[in-house]
Amino acid sequence: MHRKWLVNKTNSEYIQYLSKKASISPTLAQVCINRGIKTPEEVSSFLKPDLSTLSDPFDLHGIRSAVERITAAAENNEKILVHGDYDVDGVSATALMISALKLLGIECTFFVPNRIEHGYGFHPASIEKAREFGATLIITVDCGITSFETARLCAKAGMDLIITDHHEPDRQSPPTPPSPSRGEGEGGGESPDFFLPEALAVINPKLSHPQSSVFNLSGAGVALKLVHGLSMIHASRLTIRDFIDLAALGTIADVVSLTDENRLVVKEGLKLMENGMRPGLEALRKVSGISGRVLRPQLLSFTLIPRMNAAGRVSDAHKVINLLLTDSEDEAVQLASWLDQLNAERQRIEEEVYQDALHQIQKKGVGPVIVLSSDTWHQGVIGIVASRITEKFCRPACIISREGAVARGSGRSIPSFHLYNALSRCREFLTRFGGHELAAGFELPAAHIDSFEASMARIAQMTCDENDLVPHLRIDAEVDFSEIHFGLTKEIEMLEPFGSGNPEPLLGSRGLEILYPRIVKSNHLKMKLRQKSHALEAIGFDMAIAYNTILQQGGITAVQPITVDAVFTPCINEWEGVTYLQLNLKAIRPSM
Numbered sequence: 379m380h381r382k383w384l385v386n387k388t389n390s391e392y393i394q395y396l397s398k399k400a401s402i403s404p405t406l407a408q409v410c411i412n413r414g415i416k417t418p419e420e421v422s423s424f425l426k427p428d429l430s431t432l433s434d435p436f437d438l439h440g441i442r443s444a445v446e447r448i449t450a451a452a453e454n455n456e457k458i459l460v461h462g463d464y465d466v467d468g469v470s471a472t473a474l475m476i477s478a479l480k481l482l483g484i485e486c487t488f489f490v491p492n493r494i495e496h497g498y499g500f501h502p503a504s505i506e507k508a509r510e511f512g513a514t515l516i517i518t519v520d521c522g523i524t525s526f527e528t529a530r531l532c533a534k535a536g537m538d539l540i541i542t543d544h545h546e547p548d549r550q551s552p553p554t555p556p557s558p559s560r561g562e563g564e565g566g567g568e569s570p571d572f573f574l575p576e577a578l579a580v581i582n583p584k585l586s587h588p589q590s591s592v593f594n595l596s597g598a599g600v601a602l603k604l605v606h607g608l609s610m611i612h613a614s615r616l617t618i619r620d621f622i623d624l625a626a627l628g629t630i631a632d633v634v635s636l637t638d639e640n641r642l643v644v645k646e647g648l649k650l651m652e653n654g655m656r657p658g659l660e661a662l663r664k665v666s667g668i669s670g671r672v673l674r675p676q677l678l679s680f681t682l683i684p685r686m687n688a689a690g691r692v693s694d695a696h697k698v699i700n701l702l703l704t705d706s707e708d709e710a711v712q713l714a715s716w717l718d719q720l721n722a723e724r725q726r727i728e729e730e731v732y733q734d735a736l737h738q739i740q741k742k743g744v745g746p747v748i749v750l751s752s753d754t755w756h757q758g759v760i761g762i763v764a765s766r767i768t769e770k771f772c773r774p775a776c777i778i779s780r781e782g783a784v785a786r787g788s789g790r791s792i793p794s795f796h797l798y799n800a801l802s803r804c805r806e807f808l809t810r811f812g813g814h815e816l817a818a819g820f821e822l823p824a825a826h827i828d829s830f831e832a833s834m835a836r837i838a839q840m841t842c843d844e845n846d847l848v849p850h851l852r853i854d855a856e857v858d859f860s861e862i863h864f865g866l867t868k869e870i871e872m873l874e875p876f877g878s879g880n881p882e883p884l885l886g887s888r889g890l891e892i893l894y895p896r897i898v899k900s901n902h903l904k905m906k907l908r909q910k911s912h913a914l915e916a917i918g919f920d921m922a923i924a925y926n927t928i929l930q931q932g933g934i935t936a937v938q939p940i941t942v943d944a945v946f947t948p949c950i951n952e953w954e955g956v957t958y959l960q961l962n963l964k965a966i967r968p969s970m
Contacts, residue, residue, distance in 0.1 A: 381848075381849040381850060381851045381965065382848055382849070382850045382851065383850075383851050383853060383886070383943075383945065383965070383967075384850050384851065384852050384853065385853045385855075385856055385886060386408065386411075386412045386852065386853065386854055386855065388408055388411050388412075392411075393407045393408055393411070394407075396410070396411065396416070396417075396418065396421070399418040400418040400421040400422065402421065402425075402869060403861075403865070403866055403869055405854075405855050405857055405861060405866060405869075405885070406866070406869045406870070406873075407421075408854060408855040409854045409855060409870075409873065409883045410424070412852075412854050413637075413880060424641075424873075425872045425873070427641060427642040427645055428642075429618070429619065429622075429642065429646060431642065432606065432618075432639060432642065433591050433592060433639065435603045435604070435606040435607035435610070436607055436610075438581060438583065438586065438592060438603055439580075439581070439585055439586070440540075440579035440580050440581035440582075441579070441581055441603060441604055441607045442607070443578060443579040444517075444540045444542075444578070444579040444581060444604055444607070445604070445607045445608055445611055447515065447538060447540065447578055447579070448479070448482070448484075448515075448517075448540075448608060449608075449611060449612070451484060451514070451515055452482045452483055452484050455485075456484070456513075456514045456515060457484070457485045457486065457487075457511055457512050457513040457514065457515075458479055458484055458485075458486040458513055458514075458515045458516070458517060459486065459487055459488065459489060459504060459507060459508040459511055459513040459515075459516050459517070460472055460475045460476055460479070460486060460487070460488040460489075460516075460517050460518075460519060461488070461489050461490075461500055461501075461504040461516055461517070461518045461519070461521070461522070462488055462489070462490045462518075462519050462520060462521070462695075462699070463490065463491070463498065463519070463520040463521050463597065463690075463695075464490055464491060464492070464493050464498075464689075464690030464691075464695035465520075465631065465632070465687060465690055465695075466627060466628060466631035466632070466683050466686045466687050466698075467520050467596050467597045467598050467628035467629075467631050467632040468490065468519065468520040468521065468597055468628075468690075468695070469490065469686065469690070469695050469698045469699050469702065470597075470598040470624045470625070470627045470628035470631070470702065471519035471520045471542075471596075471597045471598040471600070471601040471624075471625075471628055472488050472490060472519055472520075472699050473624055473699050473702035473703050474519075474598055474601045474602060474605065474621050474624040474625060474628075475517060475519055475601050475604070475605070476488055476699070476703060477620075477621060477624075477703065478605040478608060478616060478621060481615050481616055482608070482612060482615055482616070483615075486513075487507070487511050487513070488696075488699060489501075489503065489504035489507045489508075490690075490694075490695045490696055490699065491503065491504070492694060493690055493691065493757060493758055494757060494758075497786065497821065498521065498812065498819050499521050499522070499524070499525050499528070499810075499812065500518050500521050500522040500525035500528045500529070500541075501528060502527075502528050502531055504516065505528070505531055505532055505535050505537065508535075508537060509535060509537075513537065514536075514537060514538065515537065515538045515539075515540065516532060516537055516538070516539050516540070517539075517540045517542065518539070518540070518541045518542060518543065519542050519543075519597055519598075519600070519601045520542075520543060520544070520545075520596075520597025520598070520600075520601075520628075521543055521545070521597070522539075522541035522542070522543050522575065522577075523541060523543040523545050523546070523547050523548075523574070523575070523580070523582055523584075523812070524545070524547070524548050524575070524810075524812050525541075525575055526548075526573075526575050526576075528575075529541070529575035529576045529577055530575075530576055532576075532577075533576050538578045539575075539576075539577040539578055540577060540578055540579045540581070541575060541577045541579070541580045541581065541582070542581045542582070542597070542600045542601055542604055543580075543581075543582045543597065543600065544582060544583055544584060544595050544596060544597050544599070544600050544634075545582075545584070545812050545813060545814060546584055546798045546812070546813065546814060546815075547572040547573070547574060547582060547584055547585060548572065548573045548574075549571070549572060549573070549802070572585060581600060581603070581604060582600065583595045583600060591638040591639050592638070592639055593638075594634050594635045594637070594638065594640060594879070595629075595634065595639065595640065596625070596628045596629040596631075596632040596634045596640070597628060597632065598624060598625045598626075598627065598628025598629060598632075599625050599628065599629055599634070599639070599640060599643060601625070601628075602618070602621060602622065602624075602625035602643065605618060605621055606618050619646070619650075622643055622646050622647045622650060623647040623648075623650035623651050623655070623656065623659070624647075624702065625643050625647060626643050626644045626646070626647020626648060626650075626651070627647065627651075627659075627678070627682075627683075629643055629644050629647075630644060630675045630678050630679060630683065630877065631678075631679075631683045631686075631687070633816075633817075633877070633878050634878060634879075635878050635879025635880070636675070636875055636876070636877040636878060636879050636880040637879045637880055640879075641875065641880060644675060644875045644877070645874070645875055648673045648674070648675075648875060651673050652672070652673050656702065657704060657705060657706065657707045657709075657710035658700075658701035658702050658703070658704050658710045658713065658714065659682070659702070660710065661701075661707070661710035661711045661713070661714035662682050662685060662686070662701070662710075662714045662717065663681075663682065664711075664714070665685070665714045665715055665717075665718040666681035666682055666685060666718070667681070668681050668682075674874065674875060674876070675875050675876065675877040676876070676877070684721055684724070685714075685717040685718055685720070685721040686698050686701075686717065687724075688717060688720040688721040688723070688724040689717060689720060690758070691724050691756075691758030691759055691762075692720060692723060692724050692727065692756065692758045692759075693720055697713055697716065697717075698713075698717070700713060701713040701714065701717070724758070724759060727756050727758070727759050728759040728762050728763060731752075731755045731756065731759050731760065731763050731777075732763045732766055732767075734752065734754075734755070735750050735763055735767060735777060738750050738752075739767075739771075744771055744773060745773075745835055746773065746774075746835050746838035746839055746842065746847070747773060747774045747775070747776065747795075747831070747834040747835050747837075747838045748767055748768075748771060748773050748774070748775040748776070749775075749776045749778070749827070749830065749831035749834060750767075750775075750776070750777055750778065751777075751778035751779070751780055751785060751787075751824075751827050752778075752779065752780065753779075753780040753781065755777070755778075755779045756779065757779045757786055760777040760778070760779050760786075760787065760788045761777075761788035761790070761817070761819070763777050764776065764777040764788050764789055764790040765790045765817075767790075768790040768791065768792065772792060772847055772848060772849045773792070773847060774789065774790070774791040774792060774795045774797060774800075774834070774838065775789065775790055775791075776788070776789040776820075776830075776831075776834065777789075778827060780824045780827075782824070783823060783824050783825070784809075784821065784823065784824065785821070785822050785823065785824040785826075785827055786819070786820070786821050787819065787820050787821070787822070788817075788818075788819050788820075789801070789813070789817065789818045789819070789820065790816065790817055791815070791816045791817070791818075792816075792842075792846065792847075793816070794841070794842050794846035795838060795841060795842055795846070796815045796841075797813065797814070797815060797816060797817065797818045798811075798812075798813050798814055798815060798818050799815075800834060800837045800838075800841075801813070801818055801820055803833070803837055804830055804833045804834060804837075807822050807823075807826040807829050807830040807833065808820050808821065808822045808826075808830070809821040809822055809823065851884070851945060851964070851965055852884065853884050853885065853886040853945055854883045854884050854885060855883075855885055855886070856885070856886050856887065856888070857885045857886070857887055858887065858909065858912075859887060859890075859907075859908075859909040859910070859912035859913075859914060860910075860912055862885075862912075862914065862948050862959065862961075863959070864950065864959065866948060867948050867949055867950050867959065870883055870947070870948065870949075882947050883947060884945050884946070884947060884964055885945070885946060885947065885948065886943065886944065886945045886946075887907075887909060887943070887944055887946075888943045888969060888970070889909060889941055889943070889969050890907040890908065890909050890941065890942050890943065890944055890969075891907070891908045891909070891939055891940070891941055892905050892906075892907060892939075892940040892941075892942060893905060893906040893907070893908055893913065894906055895925060895940075897922045897925075900922070901919075901920050901921075901922045901923070902917060902918065902919050902920065902921065902922065903917065903918040903921040903922050903924070903925045903963070904916070904917050904918075907942075907944060907961065914948075914959055914960070914961055915951070915958060915959065915960045915961070916944070916946065916960065916961040916962075916963050917960060917961070917962060917963065918962075918963030918964075918966065919962075919963075921963060921966070924965075924966055925966070928940065928942065928966065928967070928968055940968075941968070941969040942966045942967060942968060942969055943966070943967050943968075943969050943970060944961070944963055944965070944966045945963070945964045945965040945966075946961040946962055946963050946964055947961070947962045947964065948960070948961055948962075949961075949962055
């Protein structure tokens with residue numbers, strides 16, 4: 379799909395001021411400003427994050443009560459059950475919490491719902507397991523914020539409950555009486571009150587002010603804050619650094635904003651992963667073919683994370699937690715191999731559903747919200763398919779798996795369409811739902827699918843304009859080739875880790891002459907680009923088609939000079955012992 383190119387611009391005098399005061403290049407100053415980092419102090423804090431700057435965990439509502447209750451459990455030899463979730467954020471949070479409780483000498487176990495049998499959320503089956511185990515306390519991770527009925531059942535069973543979650547809390551009256559406890563949101567806003575499940579403590583950064591440094595934590599990130607609080611009371615037994623790799627894994631997997639504390643957690647966590655301290659992650663790196671490579675969020679998102687997610691999608695996620703907790707290299711290798719095979723099966727199933735979804739779109743057309751359903755689609759892959767559909771068509775997408783009279787769906791969205799809020803406005807058609815701004819899950823009677831689709835379309839028409847439904851390529855700064863050097867690439871590396879909220883910087887240049895273009899490995903474009911007297915190597919992955927399109931549009935042949943505009947990220951490449959600058963192309967077009 380054609381993308382609009384938008385170049386961010388700032389007052390040149392302020393760029394020069396920030397560049398001088400923060401001792402960075404004007405280009406990096408512009409990139410920082412684009413990310414809301416606008417003072418020399420903020421630049422320094424962002425480029426040189428440190429664990430000592432983590433916020434006080436007791437500032438997060440509910441943590442003090444939770445820490446006191448867990449401490450009492452340790453002193454009284456009580457047993458605890460941790461209720462997790464089947465995605466990577468959920469299993470990482472579960473492993474993190476189990477590890478911490480064991481270091482406190484607490485006998486504990488965990489329960490992770492099965493996607494098909496139980497569905498998402500705090501499920502009553504875990505209460506039964508807790509009763510059999512003899513637990514007097516249940517701690518949820520990455521779920522529970524809208525599990526009103528299960529929380530009431532927990533209270534009836536005489537068990538204490540601590541909920542840790544990061545999903546959106548309910549701002550309206552829950553569907554089942556009696557009314558749960560009511561929580562006060564901080565900082566005002568249109569709906570300052572939240573309806574919370576009945577629990578000893580509810581820990582959720584979404585109850586904080588949106589400008590809080592912890593507002594966008596993942597489920598594993600929230601679990602880390604609770605363990606951080608425990609470590610301040612039990613410093614001789616717990617050190618937060620020992621758990622930060624698991625929190626980083628969940629943070630990357632859940633695609634939350636890599637800003638504020640999330641950025642710090644991921645930056646430090648990746649270092650621990652590279653050190654190979656967990657046999658399970660090390661074995662998974664080997665079967666994924668990335669042993670010895672520098673770990674970055676994007677690399678994990680295409681290797682380790684899909685394999686870990688495969689268990690919850692097409693099998694059972696309990697073994698993933700065992701993988702993260704094991705000290706046995708043999709067990710780690712066995713579990714990693716199983717996940718690798720499972721992921722291949724997941725890919726096959728996913729591709730079948732995706733192609734079927736595209737066929738449906740071809741027949742019905744593309745509306746403001748894409749809603750598709752089938753009684754043959756595997757529930758475990760509909761979330762990935764929704765994500766691919768959203769990326770391809772720049773539309774919110776809800777992919778629904780029907781099973782008799784019941785339908786379960788997964789949605790993905792675009793920044794201009796708050797998916798969770800939209801589902802809230804469609805609650806009359808839904809049995810249950812939960813999630814975030816950009817991703818959510820829901821259940822509804824199959825008979826309501828058409829009404830749900832019509833309602834979602836009306837909401838999109840009211841909240842989105844045509845520009846929202848056209849993909850944009852946001853360029854951080856326009857540069858001359860004379861400004862691209864090794865120093866600039868080193869500066870860009872300081873911005874890592876890249877991901878949601880902190881994307882890889884995109885630079886743009888105009889009037890570039892293409893030299894020696896060639897196609898490598900079937901679909902990659904390799905060439906030199908020259909601007910005046912400066913020439914740089916460039917590679918565009920999967921961009922052979924874009925290059926051929928430029929040739930056809932110009933009605934010229936490859937032997938004639940071709941002038942283009944390009945969007946790229948400069949990097950340092952090494953080949954056969956030679957280090958050189960290279961542009962990783964993101965887009966090209968005929969010069970305007």
